[in-house]
Amino acid sequence: VATTALTRGRGRGRPRPALTRERVLGEALRLVDEEGLEALTMRALGGRLGVEAMSLYNHVPGKRALHEGIAELLWTELERSVKPVPDWRRSVRAFAEGLRRLARDHPNAFPLLFAMRVSPAPGLRAFRSQLETLRAAGFEEGRAADILRAVCGYASGYAMLELSSLSVSPTGEREGEESDLDSLWALARSLPPDLPPALAEVARTVCICDASRQFEVGLEALLAGLDPARNML
Amino acid sequence: VATTALTRGRGRGRPRPALTRERVLGEALRLVDEEGLEALTMRALGGRLGVEAMSLYNHVPGKRALHEGIAELLWTELERSVKPVPDWRRSVRAFAEGLRRLARDHPNAFPLLFAMRVSPAPGLRAFRSQLETLRAAGFEEGRAADILRAVCGYASGYAMLELSSLSVSPTGEREGEESDLDSLWALARSLPPDLPPALAEVARTVCICDASRQFEVGLEALLAGLDPARNML
């Protein structure tokens, strides 16, 4: 099953792109996206790369480093996806929406963002860009950090909540009613059969919602509450 | 190493309390609290209960059920710890603070709350109590759910952020300055050595804060933004 021709010296038939840290981490993220976090196994990852599990240790010091590397890829994606704008409200909102988009694009990998004790460089750069916008808007440093932390907490928390328990009825899709029925059905099926009807009703009220609209509702409220222009009464 | 006398028929010298689902789950939570989530192993848990790993399957269908059972214990603790009060602002704030307290009391187990697709009965009861308070305060059902979801997202997200990356300088403790220096030191030591100084500075700005004060800042802003009494301008 092993192919011996790794990097053909010949005419660049490109038999395989040669193993690198980047390729290992990229494939790891893809594996997690497709099969879940617990499917990420040194042996499985090696298999996808056409290599034995032990070869990975030449490019990555261990499984923990694999997790950290994936988190770094996510931060990089966030940094790339949220462009700086001068208006602080729009900037911070874009940051929050970027975090949520990250959670939707990589639901299986998203929890890894919180597994690291401190964010890697791309994450810190994204933070810095927000802090600069806030300072330029006139906030002092401490207040700018307050705002950033609050928004970051709300966005990532809501994203995790959405991944775990909120049934999604997508806004932009056509035939919203159908998918409403679908999520209602899915929720009913996922509840324990012996749950008292009153509690099942609570689950329906809490879980069935337009997740995008709800995200905006909370974010809008948070920003309004943080806005100094609103706080003089 | 095995003791054969499990439940002595004799004079109730109480040789061991007999294995039950409750005892298994309680010990599982204690194990996670003390040694971390990845230390939770059927064999290790059995060892703590003076039993072989396979005996656990008589009371719990598998490891996944162990995780779900722990999450249920946490929801139960939350439900017990937050008492209903008529004022909806105080009620919702108590709920948020209960969530954060849960994260601080069980940092290793807290992420399990999000591992379940839908909350178990004690969680739904806690939700119901909040919804009732909000409805009694005059909010219609959809709006009540909006508020609850927003607060729940903020509180749990901030709690996870706090666990993962915010250095804590506890408010209530005496000698706050000392622990400030400690967390500064710990942060500096945990950053990668080759991190550009400008980014290390960003990390300091973002990570070093009074976590309790910050939690209140964001929560206050969110509640102010959600408050209909504030939104007429």
Add this chain to the structure above:
DNA sequence: ACCTGAACACCGTTCAAGT
């Protein structure tokens, strides 16, 4: 320098066997 095979200690889970 990079990849491999074999090995080690450990995991969740099954099952026949004990009492």
Add this chain to the structure above:
DNA sequence: ACCTGAACACCGTTCAAGT
């Protein structure tokens, strides 16, 4: 009914060996 011992398939990781 509940607990056990042995077994199975599978982990992460080490290390000597190959090229």
